[in-house]
Amino acid sequence: MSARYDVIVASHLRWSFVWQRPQQVLSRIARRHRVLFIEEPIFPAQGDPQPFSPLQQACHNVWVLAPRVAAPERPGTPVWQDRASISLQVLEAMRTLQIGRRALWFYTPLPEFLLEVVRPDIVVYDVMDELANFKFAPPELKEQEARLLRRADVVFTGGASLYEAKQAFNPNTHLFASGVDTAHYSLACRPDTKVPAFVDDLPAPRAVYIGVIDERLDYPLIAHAAAARPHVQFLMVGPVVKVDPADLPKAPNLHYVGQQQYQDLPRILKGCDLCLMPFARNEAxxxxSPTKTLEYMATHRPIVSTPIRDVERFYSDIVYLASGPEEFVRQMDAALNESASERARRNVREERILAEHAWDAIAANMERIMDQAFDARLARIRPPVVAPTARYAPATARIATEA
Structure with a gap:
């Protein structure tokens, strides 16, 4: 087993945001390692006397730091720009937690200056999205990511398409596609799970999308589906990010219910007849490789999706795929009228897929690879063994081998 070490994480997502890959993986990594999760900096409220953010313990062995920085004078200034202030707060957090040997784990390349601040034993980059293609991405992000990919001791990718795009930069790149907490989401199948009133009060059938509502969704398609099937209630569950809420399609049967607690998602899903992934086909x-594909599968509700590459490659036999608004509506109809035999076939295949994608197994394998990289780095920095005399050679050689 590798020597004990702490894990410092630089993330573009907040720990309290939608519960997804970072929280699923790191809450499990935290069973053996302390985790310091550094979020994007925040601007303190006017008159706030506290210059630095206090550490907040989010769960077992996980501490969260959101560095506080002065509001920029010019709009559009990168949030990680105040390097001096952020560095001081990170170092103070490390001192408070008495961080020892450490890995620095990136979810975004933007705070690459933390390499000099943290001085990690190893560097990990978990690529969960092509961030450079997202709305408002800074132009320097692609170059920063290329440097980080080459610098990292370990690279993980969250989907097959990402793996194919990144493996050329680093030979120690590993594919760990989305996982699922089946025990949690399968609560949607239990008779004693209570459906929330805001769902139960809507007439059936009900179709649901759960996730971030941002530039990745196909809003003309959503508007068309709601208009074409007025008897279907469409629930959009999640925070609205990087799009103006005023620009979202509106309809009497289209309901934006905001971000919901992670523990309530199976309750919402139980009350729905159909799961949707209405993604646009764009650079973002x-x-x-949507995590929600597997989460939906754990509820055994039929899924209708646009042909996102990784979904089409791996799940086209059990996901209803549609490449345009009219076909999306037709596939919704087909899913809602699915035969008992087709449902049984789909459920069997879903169970096999779910068994192969447990978050526990994914996190354990990521940790194993990280441990190997850490051990390899320690072996390189150990002082050389002094050549023994003949009298003590066997014992000394044995000790050196076991160290």
Whole structure:
């Protein structure tokens, strides 16, 4: 087993945001390693006397730091721009937690200056999205990512398309596609799970999308589906990010209910008849491998999706795929009228897929690879063994081998 070490994480997502890959993986990594999760900096409220953010313990062995920085004078200034202030706060957090040997784990390349601040033993980059293709991405992001990919001791990717795009940069790149907490989401199948009133009060059938509502969704398609099937209630569950809420399609049967607690998602899903992935086909979705595909599968509700590459490659036999608004509506109809035999076939295949994608197994394998990289780095920095005398050679050689 590798020597104990702490894990410092630089993330573009907040720990309290939608519960997804970073939280699923790191909450499991935290069973053996302390985790310091550094979020994007925040601007303190006017008159706030506290210059630095206090550390907040989010769960077992996970501490969250959101560095506080002065509001920029010019709009559009990168949030990680105040390097001096952020560095001081990170170092103070490391001192408070008495961080020892450490890995620095990136979810975004933007705070690459933390390499000099943290001085990690190893560097990990978990690529969960093609961030450079997202709306408002800074132009320097592609170059920063290329440097980080080459610098990292370990690279993980969240989907097959991302793996194919990144493996050329680093030979120690590993594919760990989306996982699922089946025990959690399968609560949607239990008779004693209570459906929330805001879902139960809507007439059936009900179709649901759960996730971030941003530039990756196909809003003309959503508007068309709601208009074409007015008897279907469409629930859009999640925070609205990087799009103006005023620009979202509106209809009497289209309901935006905001971000919901992770523990309530199976309750919402139980009350729905159909799961949707109405993604647009654009640069922001070119490399995505939606975690919600498996989460939906765990509820055994039929899924209708646009042909996102990784979904089409791996799940086209059990996901209803549609490449345009009219076909999307036709596939919704087919899914809602699915035969009992087709449902049984789909459920068997879903169970096999779910068994292969447990978050526990994914996190354990990521940790194993990280441990190997850490051990390899320690072996390189150990002082050389002094040549023994003949009298003590066997014992000394044995000790050196076991160290």
């Amino acid at each position: 979705t070119r490399f995505i």
